Amino acid sequence: MHAQQVTARLGRIGVWERYGTYAADPDPAAAAAELAELGFTAAWFGGAPADGLFGLAEQLLAGSDRLGVASGILNVRVFPAAETAARVAALERAHPGRFVLGLGVSHVEFAERLGVEYTPPPATMTTYLDALDAAGDSGVPRVLAALGPRMVRLARDRAHGAHPYFTTPAHTREARAALGEGVLLAPHQKVVLSGDPDVARAVIRKEAALYLGLDNYVRNLRRLGFTDADLADGGSDRLIDTLVVWGDEEAIAARVREHFDAGADHVSIQVLPTEPGHTGLPHAEWARLGPALRDL
Incomplete structure (x- = not known):
């Protein structure tokens, strides 16, 4: 499956939550439905438990007949491959051409908390992909959470693409070179x-604390x-400002454009609200960003 066929499911600009x-x-x-109306083309969601991922995917797919939906990511250490294959096939039958299966190996720190053995990531993912292949082709494309060179190469050789998380346009450029075209x-x-800058960096540092404690x-x-x-x-301010873009709609659009210029086919944005204690979906920020990003 060529990148253009996967992009047909995701479009150009997604929202990650x-x-x-x-x-x-x-x-x-x-x-x-709101995201589709604002011009976003896909909804990604991460951190889903084994008993909730496919139910939420079904709800999002049912909400709009044109929005793509992607798991970002399904943790292969806790989702049995046979069950994943069956549930993905069911989504494809119900909503053909709109779901993308994002897969990842999670983190050694999380595996320790869950009491799950943390086997080497490339080998773990390869075994899981073998099991999905053995279950039959559902027609749903797979993308891998890929940061390091070995996982990027595996995304090139065994999947339909890569979904790097919490990274930079420089990484996008390196990943494109490793993936090649298509x-x-x-x-x-x-x-x-x-x-x-003080408000934005405070929000970002609070968000970044988790990731700066994870080895990968x-x-x-x-x-x-x-x-x-x-x-x-x-x-540092250099790290914070490079990892997370802050500013007005134009500044955010410029950063997303950097990813496209570096070789991205699709970019998903995750809004970090500035309002203290905010826990819901960032509807107001979506409404501001949709028009600014839809034509990139």
């Missing part, structure tokens, strides 16, 4: 709609040239 935020919303289907590249980009993200940032000083004390 945590499973829990969608699940807590009174009407995820209405949120999907393989989907769909990076994720966190954004803050605020022109106040730290190793990726070192590969991109960030130093111990950049990674210390919540992250």
Whole structure:
């Protein structure tokens, strides 16, 4: 399946949000309809538990007949491959041509909390892909959460594309070079709609704290040239401003354009609200960003 065929499901500009935020919303289907109306072309969601991922996917797919939906990502360590294959095939029958299966191996730190053995990521993913292949072709494209060179190569050789999370346009450029042409590249980009550097950086540092404590993200940032000083004390301004774009709609559109210029086929944005205690979907920010991004 060529990148253009996968992009036909996802379009150009998606929105990424945590499973829990969608699940807590009174009407995820209405949120999907809202995103489509604003000009977004796909809804990604991450952090889904084994008993909730496909139910939420069904709700989002039912909310709009044109919005693509993607798992970002399904954790292969906790979702049995045979069950995944069956559920994905059912989604494709009900909503043909609109779902994309994002797969990842999670993190050693999370596996330890779950009591799950953390086997080497490329081998773990290869075994899972073998099991999906053995279950038959559902017609649903697969993309891999890929940061390091080995997982990017696996996305090129065994999947339909890569979905790098919490990274930079520089990584997008490197990933495109490794993937070659014809393989989907769909990076994720966190954004803050605020022109106040103190407010924006405070929001970003709170968000970044989790990722700066996870080994695979730290190793990726070192590969991109960030130093111990950049990674210390919540992250340097250089690190924070490179990882998460803040400012007005034009600033955010410019960063998304950087990903496209670096070789991305699709970019998903994740809005980080600035309002203290905000826990719901960022409807107001979506409404501002939709018109600014729809023509990129």
